[in-house]
Amino acid sequence: MTEREDHPKFPGRFGGAFVTFYNGMRLRGCVGTFAPTEDIAETVEQVTIASLADPRFEDDRITAEELPRLDIEVSILSDLVPADDALSLTVGLHGVKVVMGKRAGCFLPKVAVERGWSAEEFLSFCCAMKAGLPSDAWRNPECEVFLFKADAFRESVLLEG
8 A cells, every 4th residue: 555645734644534414413424435545635525425425315315405504524534443452442532443244334433422322332333333233243353343533624514695
């Protein structure tokens, strides 16, 4: 893998990005990647486009009328770090990605805080809700647990008419 160039605001490597759309407190799309391009702006552009087509909202796509009420959150991720001890994660600081066989799921760091979860709940819900695994799969030696950090920026969309 080649070394990605430093970004002035994010020196060093970045491990990917997620873009999340909200209408008030209502999630309207969230897609990201742990496999970024060489350029952080290009990566954010790609996941923004993908977020607008989040398959979870296939029957309830974002509409033009909704655009003035949308907030956009961009999360720039660190590289994934394998966790020797999954419970070493710090709630609110670390996001989690679990991988077992062909199944994988992740949660951004803020999810545990928003939902009031402990580290164990965070891991269990990631396995069950995101990866489709048993809730205790993270304890299985065959399940890989990765930790990452995220710098998140949220901004309201303002459209001039």
